Amino acid sequence: MMTKLKIAIQKSGRLSDGSLNLIRQCGIKIPRMKGALKAEASNFPLEFLFLRDDDIPGYVQDGVADLGIVGANEAVEKDKNVDTIHHLGFSKCRLSIAIPKEQAYNGIADLDGKSIATSYPKILGDYLKEQGLKCEIHEISGSVEIAPNIGLADAICDLVSTGSTLMQNNLKEVESIFTSEALMIATPGLDAEKRGIIEQLMFRINALQTAGNNKYILLNAPKKNVDTILNLLPGMRSPSILPLANEEFVSIHTVIAEDDFWSKIEELKAAGAEGILVIPIEKMIL
Structure with missing residues (x-):
């Protein structure tokens, strides 16, 4: 079997x-x-x-x-x-402490002695201990955002992605305590x-x-500037250089981290690169 x-x-x-x-x-x-x-x-x-x-x-x-x-x-x-x-x-998201929007907040010391509602008592408890704060933790599951509005707690600690749920419940994020x-x-x-x-x-x-972290780059470049462009576009090992009908130009193919490409784009153009294509890669095996 x-x-x-x-x-x-x-x-x-x-x-x-x-x-x-x-x-x-x-x-x-x-x-x-x-x-x-x-x-x-x-x-x-x-x-x-x-x-x-x-x-x-x-x-x-x-x-x-x-x-x-x-x-x-x-x-x-x-x-x-x-x-x-x-x-x-x-x-990706974060676990954050939020309080009613109308309340002033001057820093984490403002939370000392407060009650906080959460579905994550361990993570919150560890964080409060690290900060030297003594708070009352109300462990609840689901609908954590309603706790301040019904008088259950002074603040909440819950997962935040866009923050729209906090806004809908008249809350504001004041401390991010854990990234997930x-x-x-x-x-x-x-x-x-x-x-x-x-x-x-x-x-x-x-x-x-x-x-997902890399892109396939194709561009046309003047032969006289190939060395300069290659220094701007390091490939996995060595870029492919192919001849074109216009003998003064070549086509350069390589793979590069997308962030690196965008940080170099103006330098590439200044070095004569043109016809630049950036193509997503489905899978990449090194």
């Missing part, structure tokens, strides 16, 4: 969508019926468990799932015995066969992430 990895994924929401999109971009086919709690990939030894995100660290610790994709906020808050395999780079993104976590001590499957999966994920 072929060994399969079990991977736990949030059953719905932004983290679920990002996780499934990542897996599918790896070329893994996931049949899923609406409301299903389990599924198996048809072309990779992977079985999916669709769970509540706050349950995933515990399931991975207990070996019910070998792998899990979960927000760093949940991984740290639940504090389970799991191995962090990889930072996946999506579902999707993580791949694993059960400690997996056997060699399962670790081998994880390596195959991570090979595909790394190829996607490397591609």
